[in-house]
Amino acid sequence: MSNRDYINVVWLKRDLRLQDNEAISNALKTDKPTLLLYVFEHILLNDEHYSTRHFNFIKESIRDLNAQLETYNTKILAVVSDVTSAFNQIQEFYSIDAVFSHMETGLLVTYNRDKEFTRYCRNNFIDWIESENNGVRRGLKNRDHWFENWETYMNSAIEVFEPNENQLLDHKAIESLESVFKVANLETPANTIFQKGGSSTGWKYANTFFQSRHENYMLNISKPEASRQSCSRISPYIAWGNLSIRQVFQKAKELKTNAKDKRHIAAFKSRLRWQAHFIQKFEMEHTMEEASINKGYHKLKKTISESYQKAWKEGLTGFPLVDASMRCLVQTGYVNFRMRAMLASFFTHILWQPWQNATTHLSQQFLDFEPGIHFPQLQMQAGETGINNLRIYNPTVNSLKYDPDAVFIKKWVPELDKLDTLFVHEPYLMTEMEQAFYNFKLGEDYPEPIVDIKVNRKRASDILWNMKDDPVVRRESFRILKRHTISERNRLLKDQ
CATH class of the missing domain: 1.25.40.80 (Serine Threonine Protein Phosphatase 5, Tetratricopeptide repeat)
Incomplete structure (x- = not known):
């Protein structure tokens, strides 16, 4: 292929697969050769929501893609760059006819990047064709018929990856492109307990x-x-x-x-x-990244405590299930939904800290960090939507119910392992004599509770319940229901 021939580019983002990838399928339906591109963008490499575990998962995913693509004598062009810079470099070799990608529901930085890229494509006479992603639709004003449309999409035909010969740029062409890029190093640590990507x-x-x-x-x-x-x-x-x-x-x-x-x-x-x-x-409603969806809660002021937040992040709050869940999350990238909800509830209710201060620590730890899940869930668990039931999780009640033998707690808070099960759940109940019997010193071997949970739980409950009657909260609650959930609830009522 000579320079300046026309090609398509599939810009891979959070769609690191070959099968059922509409962006790839749409590109292959054209008569242009196609390049598969992944850009490790500086805006995301430097974004505080991301961490090394995310990029390692992405690298493992790309290596898995490359293994599948060997059959077709091609691979992903994986580079470290800004997006527009990457496309400028590609255009030194080829004329880009169209870019194919999925519609990304991401962070504010990616939203702004997409607006910039839209201008770039317009100025360079490039078509940018975005595909619906997992049934999430852009430009909706309400949820009328959303369930029906989602189910129709889920039952529609899966896109099959079956490129014809020479439809994808071959290794030689991609290696020529790599000569002008900072190519991403796709190596990752071999021995970790994180789930591997791909x-x-x-x-x-x-x-x-x-x-x-x-x-x-x-x-x-x-x-x-x-x-x-x-x-x-x-x-x-x-x-x-x-x-x-x-x-x-x-x-x-x-x-x-x-x-x-x-x-x-x-x-x-x-x-x-x-x-x-x-x-x-x-x-x-992308403003949820930075502010509560219900504007009535913008007036809610909480005093920031660096010491509380540090203890929560390090799993040293004195509440065993909270600490076990945080330590497990930090070390493995995963805890189940209830433990995630409890961590968020404990931070926002019991410690009375703003949910915004929990966002980056949790996003960095969640291997499955997904902006569209992350921010709505944090606000719901913080009780700042005005439409959801207020849930203030009691970590002791939850540990006794869901980890009665303290297997999980002992695994992740091993300093409590030598105690009888009852004291593992509530070590702060131990008398000095009991501590001496177990050769265990509360405050030294394991921290005393950093707050009075009963007092703080009541404070959070009283304030948040009273705010439900605030005129702005009520008005916003009606707006949110009308925009986001009213048709869903009608559907659920019909199904009952």
């Missing part, structure tokens, strides 16, 4: 879940230790696009189950819809 690994998790692990899905979903096995564990692969929701939805639908299993699979499928629902909410 569609191949993602399907291993999905297949074992559908084969047997789903059998205790609902029974163990809230248990911090048992859920690590009986939950699907595919959330990172969905967040980074190794698997599409449509692929997983149809796989679940195909599963032949007995009456007992059907309940578990139905619950799992409902969470796929739940995932899309929250991303759709964020797509329609």
